[in-house]
Amino acid sequence: MSRSAPQKALTAADIRARKGATPLVxxxxxxxxxxxxADAECDVVLVGDSVGMVLHGLPSxxxxxxxxxxxxxxxxxxxxxxxLMVxxxxxxxxxxxxAQAFRNAARLMAETGAGAxxxxxxxxxxxxxxxxVQRGIPVMAHIGLTPQSVNALGGYRVQGKGADADRIRDDARAVAEAGAFSVVLEKVPAALADQITAEIAIPTIGIGASAGCDGQILVIDDMLGLFDAFKPKFVKRYAxxxxDAAGAIRAYAEEVRARDFPAPEHVFTDEGKI
Incomplete structure (x- = not known):
């Protein structure tokens, strides 16, 4: 996609209106x-706190x-x-x-230009x-497995099994009624995700949920095969x-040690040619 002709940026209201339509990417x-x-294909780009693990090497x-x-x-x-950047x-x-949430959400919006x-x-x-929401800050909710609560949840376990389904269903209804424009369903049984998608009026975005959700999200480094510290069941490697990078670095190292790189076409002469 050419970046010389910018398109109208999607808003939280646009995403909300996609309920039941073409799945959100x-x-x-x-x-x-x-x-x-990502902008060439995605409806929503999330600056996730997963950055801590993916790029900064943090344990959680x-x-x-x-x-x-x-x-x-x-x-x-x-x-x-x-x-839409979230x-x-x-x-x-x-x-x-x-009060704390508004103060920090307003700072995030003001200093990043985020749409939600x-x-x-x-x-x-x-x-x-x-x-x-009442103060003008669009909110995407996140229920099911919530990584920030991993210690309280006892690990990265599937949420909403059996009788626990009512808890997740109630959470979905609550965030929708509170005004969230969409909700991420993480690591919940597919049948439950389908039920929630049918019951609430806002788009559901699945990650380890169901193809029946109104959209899907993955950590980009997971689906590209860049972050391989662990591989959840719900991740499909598209690359x-x-x-590939390890192979390229290995080839580079071998050529440097053999003095095959740089070759003549990669160095400069005193003839003024570059």
Whole structure:
């Protein structure tokens, strides 16, 4: 896609209106070059707090800071023309209450140019979501497996099995009624995801959920095969760039050691030619 003719950027209202229509395509991005690639195909580009694990080598998303999210949000914004940019609110930036959440969400929006923020939690976050929306900050909700609560959940386990389905269903209803424009369903049984998609009026975006959701999201480094510290069941590798990069680095190292690189075409002469 040519970037010489910018398109109208999608808004949270545009995404909300896609309920039941062509599935929404969503990916994470953390840098300008990757954002440019994602913008060509995606409706939503999420600056996820997964950046902590993917790019910074952290053991979880919990140590991610507001400053990290702002830095990467600013980078991603430079690469987008069309997709809605959503920025994750990091752990401990909103759980204290609506006032704290508004203060930090407003900062994220103002300093990154994001079109929306994302926060984790269902019924317990309904009041906070309503406060943000009433004050002009679009919110994408996130329920099911919520990585910022991984310690309380006992690990990265499927949520909503059996009798626990009612809890997830109630969370979905609560965030929709509070005014969220969409909701991420992470690592929940497919049948439950389908039920929630049919029951609520806002788009559901699945990750480890169901093809019946109104959209799908993956961490881009997972689906490109760049981040291979672990591979969740719900990730499909559409490329194997880590292996390709390792092969390229190996070839480069071999040529340097053999003095095959740089070759004559890669060096300069005293004839003034470049």
């Amino acid at each position: 969503c990916l994470t991005a953390y840098t300008t070059p990757v954002a440019r690639l 998303t919990l140590p991610v800071t507001m400053e990290m999210m702002i830095l990467h949000g600013q980078a991603v914004a430079r690469g987008l023309d069309r997709a 920025v994750d609110m990091p752990f401990a930036s909103y759980e204290e209450g609506p 923020v994302k926060l984790e939690g269902g019924r317990t976050m309904a009041e906070t979501i309503a406060t943000l 194997h760039l880590a292996a």
